[in-house]
Amino acid sequence: MRVLVTGASGPAGRTLLDQLRARGIWAIGTDLLPRRRRGDVEILRSLPALDPGYVAQLRAMVEALDVDLVLPTVQEELPIVAAVGLPQAVIGPSAAVDVAHDKWLTALVLSQGGVAVPRTVCGGALSAALIDWVGRPFVTKPRVSRGGRGVVVHRSWPPTVLLDDDQLLAEFLPGAEYAPNVFIADDPADDVVVVLRKTGLKGGEVGNATGVARVEFPRVGVLAVDAARALGLHGPADVDIRLRADGTPCVIEVNARFGANSAAAPEVLDAVLAAARKAVPA
Secondary structure, three states, rough: OEEEOOOOOHHHHHHHHHHHHOOOEEEEEEEOOOOEEEEOOOOOEEOOOOOHHHHHHHHHHHHHHOOOOOOOOHHHHHHHHHHHOOOOOOOHHHHHHHHHOHHHHHHHHHHHOOOOOOOOOEHHHHHHHHHHHHOOOEEEEEEEOOOOOOOOEOOOOOOOOOOEEEEEEEEOOOOEEEEEEEOOOOOOOOOEEEEEEEEEEEEOOOOEEEEEEEOOOOOHHHHHHHHHHHHHEEEEEEEEEEEEEOOEEEEEEEEEEOOOOHHHHHHHHHHHHHHHHHHHHO
């Protein structure tokens, strides 16, 4: 098997290359800024995900390198790769990926599907009544962003900047934060979920995990799988879940890709590779 990993200089891409190499699988990386080789794995320079020539370049790399699987890890590229239907790409259906890419649409779809999410309002629809409904403290964040970028906790109104349609105001959940890593299979009986607890956050109260620990928390694991399935995703996903003060878990966001902590949940990559091998005729 030959695997290409995009975003190979970033946290998610780096850990995937390390895992593939440890399994003895041929792998190569691509990145906008290929900082260095990853062990014995080469990292090729790629165009930006939003460049008009990105898809053509990716297709050319896949063909030239005779790649069997593409593992996309760059948030901006996910809707693009899903939309073009690259056969080698391990990614969910385009419509599902589009929803997961937008935190507002994610909150709406999950809430309508009975999956617990924080109380959330789109910035352009703000009113005093809606702000009171969300409660204090609250967070403001972009509808589309990577990780914890742009997430700010506020304990009073108004926030430091006015919000527009590209930003959200959401209930701040004060409890522990989790990053379940999941694999959504064709048959729900084959779904995989590993619950990781974030042991620290880059921004203190919010942000990317500075460390994780595997934990047994079935309620969080079930919620993560329910969220991914409610969005219609397939394959690997990285879910962020946080607890309310009363211990109720709520889905913060769903990333339709491997996350930065997938090394702590190797079962997900194992499931991806097993599904790929099963799909190839003997």
